[in-house]
Amino acid sequence: MKYIFIFLVPWILFSCKSTKEFTGFSYDPPDVTNTTDKEITPQKKRIIGVGEPVVWVSNMFDGARLSDFYMAEDSVLEAYIKPENGPINNSPWFAFKIWSDTTQKVDIRLNYEEASHRYIPKVNRWNNGKWEYVKKASFTVDDSTETALISITVDTEPVVISAQPLFTTNVLNEELQKRGILNADYVYRREVGKSKQGRPIWEIEINETQAAEVAPVLVILSRQHPPEVSGFRASLFFLEEFTSDSELAKRFRETFIIKAYPMINPDGSDEGHWRHNTGGVDLNRDWVHFNQAETRAVQQALLPLKNQKNRKVFYGIDFHSTNENIFYPILKKIKTEPDDFTQQWAQRITAKHKEAAFTSEEFDTSSPISKNWIFRTFGADAVTYEIHDEMQADDIERLSRSASKLLMEMLLEAWSKTNY
Numbered sequence: 001m002k003y004i005f006i007f008l009v010p011w012i013l014f015s016c017k018s019t020k021e022f023t024g025f026s027y028d029p030p031d032v033t034n035t036t037d038k039e040i041t042p043q044k045k046r047i048i049g050v051g052e053p054v055v056w057v058s059n060m061f062d063g064a065r066l067s068d069f070y071m072a073e074d075s076v077l078e079a080y081i082k083p084e085n086g087p088i089n090n091s092p093w094f095a096f097k098i099w100s101d102t103t104q105k106v107d108i109r110l111n112y113e114e115a116s117h118r119y120i121p122k123v124n125r126w127n128n129g130k131w132e133y134v135k136k137a138s139f140t141v142d143d144s145t146e147t148a149l150i151s152i153t154v155d156t157e158p159v160v161i162s163a164q165p166l167f168t169t170n171v172l173n174e175e176l177q178k179r180g181i182l183n184a185d186y187v188y189r190r191e192v193g194k195s196k197q198g199r200p201i202w203e204i205e206i207n208e209t210q211a212a213e214v215a216p217v218l219v220i221l222s223r224q225h226p227p228e229v230s231g232f233r234a235s236l237f238f239l240e241e242f243t244s245d246s247e248l249a250k251r252f253r254e255t256f257i258i259k260a261y262p263m264i265n266p267d268g269s270d271e272g273h274w275r276h277n278t279g280g281v282d283l284n285r286d287w288v289h290f291n292q293a294e295t296r297a298v299q300q301a302l303l304p305l306k307n308q309k310n311r312k313v314f315y316g317i318d319f320h321s322t323n324e325n326i327f328y329p330i331l332k333k334i335k336t337e338p339d340d341f342t343q344q345w346a347q348r349i350t351a352k353h354k355e356a357a358f359t360s361e362e363f364d365t366s367s368p369i370s371k372n373w374i375f376r377t378f379g380a381d382a383v384t385y386e387i388h389d390e391m392q393a394d395d396i397e398r399l400s401r402s403a404s405k406l407l408m409e410m411l412l413e414a415w416s417k418t419n420y
């Protein structure tokens with residue numbers, strides 16, 4: 001018995017040490033967890049005219065992505081879309097302005113470098129000083145070449161064809177104003193740092209609590225990945241609900257402090273990136289090493305809460321988009337505080353919104369993503385909240401308003417059961 005004990009101990013130690021380090025999710029390219037700066041290829045900003053009568057395209061605006069444009073022999077207009085750097089996850093973002101000297105019907109083929117077509121092309125028109133989504137473009141996908149062919153009538157008035165409605169950093173500020181999120185005297189907007197290219201990283205704090213009490217903190221993160229506009233829009237509806245005049249929202253604000261970072265990758269969003277920041281890195285793989293300015297800014301803003309006796313980070317939501325509605329909770333068997341909150345919230349949302357067909361997939365906390373950092377740093381539960389890429393605006397609104405109300409009710413109840 002004695003000998004068995006002696007041999008077992010070193011074996012256990014060895015097996016713990018040899019646990020494989022997290023290298024990326026199944027959809028990640030290799031080396032994704034190495035988050036030191038990688039070189040990116042800046043997009044050449046220009047206007048190109050092809051054919052007769054001339055069709056013009058431009059990528060000279062925020063959020064644009066178009067690498068090349070020319071006419072093929074069959075008079076199809078070939079648009080080439082390259083990422084900021086590679087290897088990269090399959091999120092081929094495109095956005096370009098197009099117009100013509102005369103009204104004419106054109107066929108545009110979207111070709112992607114080492115990626116396959118993903119996003120339904122949207123047509124945006126200039127309205128009141130910004131590009132507004134008006135309709136989907138008619139298109140067909142060629143699975144063999146992984147391209148898409150758009151048929152559209154163009155004229156002298158430019159339209160933008162883009163992967164998602166254009167929500168760039170300017171639009172963030174307009175949206176916060178328009179939704180009344182910044183108006184109240186309990187809302188504080190602070191710059192917590194700058195992106196690699198010097199754009200501000202904003203923190204929105206919503207706080208009507210009394211200073212002397214222990215206040216739980218809800219953390220909201222969004223837009224680490226530039227094309228994930230539907231998740232970003234969902235996060236804005238959550239903020240709007242937290243600042244509403246309802247009795248529930250008021251009670252919530254008097255108990256919870258909300259710390260929101262709605263645009264964590266402003267460079268990527270304005271530069272029309274597929275996924276990375278201007279350090280060429282997937283920011284949601286940088287929550288262990290913090291090699292990038294954007295993740296570091298949010299980390300430094302939140303970290304002091306760890307030592308504040310009158311604050312307790314209680315829950316975190318990181319908003320994203322993908323090809324389905326899905327929650328990624330922390331594995332049930334991992335103890336968090338509150339415990340299994342995401343599972344209970346997800347259940348209430350899915351029961352109320354069968355039409356949204358949410359699924360759920362639990363993960364352990366080994367990957368270097370923001371949700372796991374919240375757990376590792378504060379012991380709190382957190383979720384990656386993914387909205388379908390193509391969810392319609394009114395569906396995003398209905399679902400988000402409803403989910404945020406459930407969240408406020410359930411967080412208040414969970415907090416009331418703690419001993420703080």
Ligand SMILES: [Zn+2]
Pocket residue numbers: 225228320321
């Ligand atoms: Zn994402």
